[in-house]
Amino acid sequence: MKKTLTVLIAAGALLGAAGCSAPTQDTTAETCARVQTVGAGPTSNEDKAGMIRLANRLRPVEATASADLKTPLHSIIEFLDESAKETPDSAKLQEMQGAYTSAGQALSAACGGGQ
Structure with a gap:
């Protein structure tokens, strides 16, 4: 899980350097590079402000x-949006947890971060 978050934070830093005006669909490798840049940034998903920054970078x-x-x-x-709400709906978060976990695994598999 930490590796996935690191990958996500890295993609944010790349986003700042590359801009966000790409008119076409990225390849999987390009998407992975952007996600890794977001994951390498200084954003923390430990608090609500960090979750908001991470979601906005993604x-x-x-x-x-x-x-x-x-x-x-x-x-x-x-998942990050719901978690960052002033009063998150715990039932909705519980329901979203499986998709969030699967998404992290899918990113790790596609981007080679599961090693």
Whole structure:
């Protein structure tokens, strides 16, 4: 789980350097590179502000993500958004936990981070 979060934080840093105006769909390798850059950034998902920053850094990546990674990124962003709410719905979070975990595994598998 920590590796996935590191990958997500790294993608944010790449996003800042590369901009977010890519008009076409990225390849899986390009999406992975962007996700890894977000994961390498200084964002922490330990607190609500960190979850909001991480979700906001992932949104532009999701917009141009490869078809294989668009759904996992969307699941992660949805989970982070719900978690960062002032009063998160614990039942909804519980329901989203499986998709969030699967999304992290899918990113790790696609991006080679599961080693």
